Amino acid sequence: MPTGGRSGAFILLGTVVRPHGIRGELKIRPHTEQPANLCRYRRMYLAADADGEVIECTDVRARVSGRLIILKVPGCTDRNRAEQLVGWHLWLAASDLPPAGPDEVYLHTLMNKRARTVDGRVLGTIRELLGGGQERLVIREGENEYLVPAVRAFIAAVDDDEVVLDLPPGLLEMNR
Incomplete structure (x- = not known):
């Protein structure tokens, strides 16, 4: 590399x-x-x-x-x-890379940001991006690890330190 x-x-x-x-x-x-x-x-x-x-x-x-x-x-x-x-x-x-558009985000820019849900639940830190068809964010906090599909519909907001995810019910439990 x-x-x-x-x-x-x-x-x-x-x-x-x-x-x-x-x-x-x-x-x-x-x-x-x-x-x-x-x-x-x-x-x-x-x-x-x-x-x-x-x-x-x-x-x-x-x-x-x-x-x-x-x-x-x-x-x-x-x-x-x-x-x-x-x-x-x-x-x-x-x-x-060209600049991201107003409703776009480059997935690599999410690395090492804190992830939480829209209802305030802190999931951990985005540590990896897994490819292979559907890309997934790997979020870790201590012993907990979540795999979240990296799709724009699930990303509610992004700022300098944090990503807010709007996830369907049951997704975290299914991908833990």
Whole structure:
């Protein structure tokens, strides 16, 4: 992963799943709600793992292909090199994200904030964001841990230190 660790300085966009064609293009499984947004970024990073090699990719070209993204990065010019990158992760510097709109929130900005419900129940601190289809916030306080779907409908308010959640009845008990 690029310098900065998982502290929020970089956002995981996707994973290289296989080469595409013979000219070094990569098929990416996106980890974002709006995969087409990957097409707007021109600088991204490829990293094998948290402590491994990092490749800064500038002048990146991307296009949507079904549920995958086809990515062309300079320096990856043939299928052999593309095969070497299978399993690597695609990252974006958080500073390269466009500003969030008035009713939008970037999930990475919720990390380490206190979480409470609209009725005042303190749940703990948001410690992780789990992907894999539906993203979930991992909220911990002592021995208690809650997994809450990271959907806009459940986020009532966000300020500098706290996230207020409006959750359906029974959700916390079911995801504890």
